[in-house]
Amino acid sequence: MATATSTGVDGTGRCSYDGRATAFAFENPAGETVSWTFAGVRGVDDEVPEPTVRKILGTVRLVDSTP
Numbered sequence: 001m002a003t004a005t006s007t008g009v010d011g012t013g014r015c016s017y018d019g020r021a022t023a024f025a026f027e028n029p030a031g032e033t034v035s036w037t038f039a040g041v042r043g044v045d046d047e048v049p050e051p052t053v054r055k056i057l058g059t060v061r062l063v064d065s066t067p
Contacts, residue, residue: 017041036060
């Protein structure tokens with residue numbers, strides 16, 4: 001698992017915010033690398049708090065997709 005942030009975004013407009021991303025990667029039973037990623041903005045009223053991201057991450061489960 002890794003978390004990265006960006007700061008100092010220069011610009012104006014709807015998409016000009018600092019950001020945060022959390023990624024989780026693992027190997028499934030078939031030997032493939034699979035991942036889950038959250039990307040969001042930082043420093044806004046509706047920012048998703050880190051504990052919420054980790055709670056969501058805690059629900060990631062392998063699912064048998066064979067019919």
